[in-house]
Amino acid sequence: xxxDPVRRFAEPFARLRDAIAQVVLGQRVLVEDLLVAAxxxxxxxxxxxxxxxxxxxxxxxxxxxxxxxxRVQFTPDLMPADVTGSTVFVEEARERRFEFQPxxxxxxxxxxxxxxxxxxxxQSALLEAMQERAVTVGGVRHELPDPFVVLATQNPIEMEGxxxxxxxxxxxxxxKLDVPRxxxxxxxxxxxxxxxxxxxxxxxxxxxxxxxxxxxxxxNVPVASSALEWVVELVEATHVHPLVRLxxxxxxxxxxxxxxxxxxxxAGRPHVELDDLRRAALPALRHRLLLSFxxxxxxxxxxxxxxxxxxxxxxxxxxx
Numbered sequence: 001x002x003x004d005p006v007r008r009f010a011e012p013f014a015r016l017r018d019a020i021a022q023v024v025l026g027q028r029v030l031v032e033d034l035l036v037a038a039x040x041x042x043x044x045x046x047x048x049x050x051x052x053x054x055x056x057x058x059x060x061x062x063x064x065x066x067x068x069x070x071r072v073q074f075t076p077d078l079m080p081a082d083v084t085g086s087t088v089f090v091e092e093a094r095e096r097r098f099e100f101q102p103x104x105x106x107x108x109x110x111x112x113x114x115x116x117x118x119x120x121x122x123q124s125a126l127l128e129a130m131q132e133r134a135v136t137v138g139g140v141r142h143e144l145p146d147p148f149v150v151l152a153t154q155n156p157i158e159m160e161g162x163x164x165x166x167x168x169x170x171x172x173x174x175x176k177l178d179v180p181r182x183x184x185x186x187x188x189x190x191x192x193x194x195x196x197x198x199x200x201x202x203x204x205x206x207x208x209x210x211x212x213x214x215x216x217x218x219x220n221v222p223v224a225s226s227a228l229e230w231v232v233e234l235v236e237a238t239h240v241h242p243l244v245r246l247x248x249x250x251x252x253x254x255x256x257x258x259x260x261x262x263x264x265x266x267a268g269r270p271h272v273e274l275d276d277l278r279r280a281a282l283p284a285l286r287h288r289l290l291l292s293f294x295x296x297x298x299x300x301x302x303x304x305x306x307x308x309x310x311x312x313x314x315x316x317x318x319x320x
Contacts, residue, residue: 009217009265012206013039016064017266019202023060024053025193026186033177033283034061034151036262039214042174042255043130043150045115045165045287052179054153055113061151062109065211066204068145070107074118080125087138100137105129108145108208112152116162123169126150130172147212167246167290174255176287221261223272230313231256231277237309238289243300246290255284282306 013035020031034057037044046054062069072083085103089096104110105126115123129135133144152173155162170176182190206214231253239247260276267276286302295305 005217005220006265006268006270009214010268012210012214013266015205016061019064019205020057020060023201024057025189026182027053027057027179030057030177030179032263032266033175036259036266037175037283038147038149038151039211039218040174040255040258040262041147041149041215042258043152043172045170045173045176046151046153046179047156047176048153048179049181050155052181054179055111057179058109058111058151058153060201062111063201063203064205065109066206066208067108067147067211069109069111070104071111071113072104073113074115074122076117076119078118078122080122081137083122083125084129084135084137085142087140098138100140100142102142105135106142106144108147108149110148110150112150114155115152116154116165118163120163120166123163123165127169127172130169147208147215170287171249171251173287175259175283177283218258218261218265221264221270221272223257223261227260227272227274227277228257230274233313234277234281234309235285237312238285238305241305241309243292243295243298244289244305245292248285248288252285252288256280259284278310281310 016035017028017031020035021028024031034044034046038061046057048054059069072078081103083103084105085101087098087100090099110129112126129144129148130150133146133148134141135144136142150173154165234256235248235250235253238244241247256277257272257280259280260272263276263279264270264272282303285306289302289305291300291302291305
């Protein structure tokens with residue numbers, strides 16, 4: 001890949017990142033991770049306590065990308081048809097027919113707000129859309145717009161009124177991002193920016209056609225066979241960890257490789273380095289591990305397992 005395609009990716013990526021950073025303060029890494037996942041045609045699960053700006057981040061992304069935006073507030077009484085749409089009977093003059101009325105999923109960017117507050121039946125309504133970019137209603141398949149990305153927010157599972165997402169749905173998220181609590185300096189910036197006269201958020205910083213071109217450029221980034229072997233060893237290390245019941249899936253390996261391509265291009269490089277893969281490891285794998293009961297007793301979380309797997313693979317002398 002020549003420098004010109006790298007520049008055609010890195011320049012709009014930087015514009016997007018900087019525009020969103022004007023709205024979401026002090027979260028540069030979070031913003032970059034979300035952008036890389038979206039350009040890699042992946043969906044993102046964003047977890048954090050209420051009030052940390054998860055919804056604000058998603059809305060800023062949609063505003064800055066000239067993409068249509070749909071939002072579903074997930075609640076315990078939400079039904080699948082409220083997400084996908086439904087077929088209704090229409091009677092007009094001398095004509096009677098069944099007509100499909102699309103739901104909010106028919107947008108480029110779908111915000112599934114507080115997704116784990118809905119029942120598993122409604123959560124599963126997104127499975128086909130996330131995997132196949134289409135929904136089937138009344139036996140008829142309806143294609144979703146291109147690009148299509150689900151940006152779902154969720155509260156920590158230990159909070160009251162939440163339902164855990166099924167493993168099959170978790171696996172369809174390319175990244176799971178944790179939103180940290182802002183430090184004192186960032187909190188002061190937030191107070192200044194949000195308690196005075198509000199500025200108009202940046203809009204249409206990157207056109208839809210430019211965003212689609214970025215997605216194509218990412219797929220063309222080469223990855224060395226030694227780097228792919230490193231990813232395979234890392235995924236295998238999650239399966240043999242003594243405190244893991246179920247290790248990372250093949251989708252986890254795919255997510256790492258695709259995200260690493262995005263990180264490389266964003267940094268102005270035409271090829272993937274191991275540091276790109278290391279950066280992708282936590283957000284790509286943390287939600288794909290099923291820990292044992294012993295791990296829960298010991299207070300170990302998936303991030304610790306991934307870090308230990310990384311240390312194991314690097315310790316063999318192949319990742320340095």
